[in-house]
Amino acid sequence: MxxxxxxxxxxxxxxxxxxxxxxxxxxxxxxxxxxxxxxxxxxxxxxxxxxxxxxxDGCADASTSFTPAPPVAPFPPPVPDRRKKPRNNRERRGAGFLVFSLLILLALAGVGLCMFQIFHLEKELAELRESTSTEHIPPALEKLIGEKEQLMKKEARKAAHLTGSPAQRDLPLEWEPISGHAYTNGIQYRDRGLVINETGLYFVYSNVLFRGSVCTSQVLTHVVYKRNPSSPGSHVLMEDKGINYCTGQTTWARKSYLGALFKLRKMDSLHVNVSKIALVNFEESKTFFGLFKF
Structure with missing residues (x-):
């Protein structure tokens, strides 16, 4: 002022x-x-x-200029707070790398733990196998195991057994593939015959019981033959003919059995023919047809 x-x-x-x-x-x-x-x-x-x-000086000339006051020194700028330092890109990259390294370490630790558990389980399994192999198996149990293995082998073998069906109208003979003692395993029953689905050696058999009340002395024929779509016609595999099987006018019976080993091809179909259907006894224990693969 x-x-x-x-x-x-x-x-x-x-x-x-x-x-x-x-x-x-x-x-x-x-x-x-x-x-x-x-x-x-x-x-x-x-x-x-x-x-x-x-x-x-009030007496001085009004036009006289006043001497200006010296400039006021400005206030010093505020001192920045050094406790809060801005984070630069290098610090951020360092923090990210640290987190990524920790994640990798955790993953490796998990993998190592899983491998250790698997190794431990494999070791226990090997010890269990060794202990079971060294233990003594009782004879009865060993026999039972052998019979079971043989039964499994038989079940796995390709085979079929068909029994006689009384509902017969014409030839070839018609068979029962399911009921009673009949079964098919790896062999298909189709169009009154057994169809081969794998080339190999097969034992083929057929049994027919003829029976009548009057002796006419006619020839009785029992034939097993095969067909294949690739070759025309039919080929006889086995045949049996019966003559002089009865005497007089009494009731009679005659059995005809055929069986042999054949090499059959895939898609071969086997059938059975007889000379007179009316003389065939179709009980399942007397007339049957089947095969099995060696």
Whole structure:
């Protein structure tokens, strides 16, 4: 804040008779310039914060320019907080690499644990096999196991056994493939015959019981033959003919059995023919037809 001294003639108080010395202005001296008012030593030390105060000679010329106050020193900028440091890209990359490394370590640990468990289980299994192989098996159990193995082998063998069917109308003979003692395993029963589905050696057999109440001395024929779609016609595999099988007018019976080993091809079909259907006894234990593979 600055205080200025005015001229005696121009001041309202000078015109009204007031003593101009009250303001420190001398009427006779019009050449005085602005003089600084002395300040205490403490205020001189704080000049950088507050401007100096000048008294202006009121008698001086109004056109005289005032001496400007020295510039005020600006306040120092605030000190940044060094506790919070910005994270740069390098720190971020380092943190990401650390997390990725930890994940890899966890995965490797899991794989190692699984391998250890598998190795432990394999070791226990080997010990169990060794203990069972060294233990003594009772003779009864060993015999039972052998019979079971043989039965499994028989069941796995391709075979068929057909029994006589009384519902006969024409040739070749019709058979029962399911009921009673009849079965098929790996062999198909189709169109009154057995169809081979794998080339190999087969034992083929057929049994027919002829029986009548009147002896006519006619020839009885029992034939097993095969067919194949690749070759025309039929081929006789086995044949039996019976003559002089009865005497007089009494009831009679004659059995005809055929059996042999043949090499059969895939898609071969085997059938049975007789000379007179009316003389055949179709009980399942007396008339049957079948085969099995070696």
């Amino acid at each position: 600055q205080a200025y001294k005015g001229r005696a003639g121009s001041s309202p108080r000078a015109q009204s008779g007031t003593n101009p010395a009250f303001f420190g202005c001398h009427m006779e001296d019009h050449t005085k310039h602005v003089q600084p008012v002395p300040l205490p030593a403490m205020q001189q030390n704080l000049n950088y914060m507050y401007p100096q105060i000048f008294w202006v």
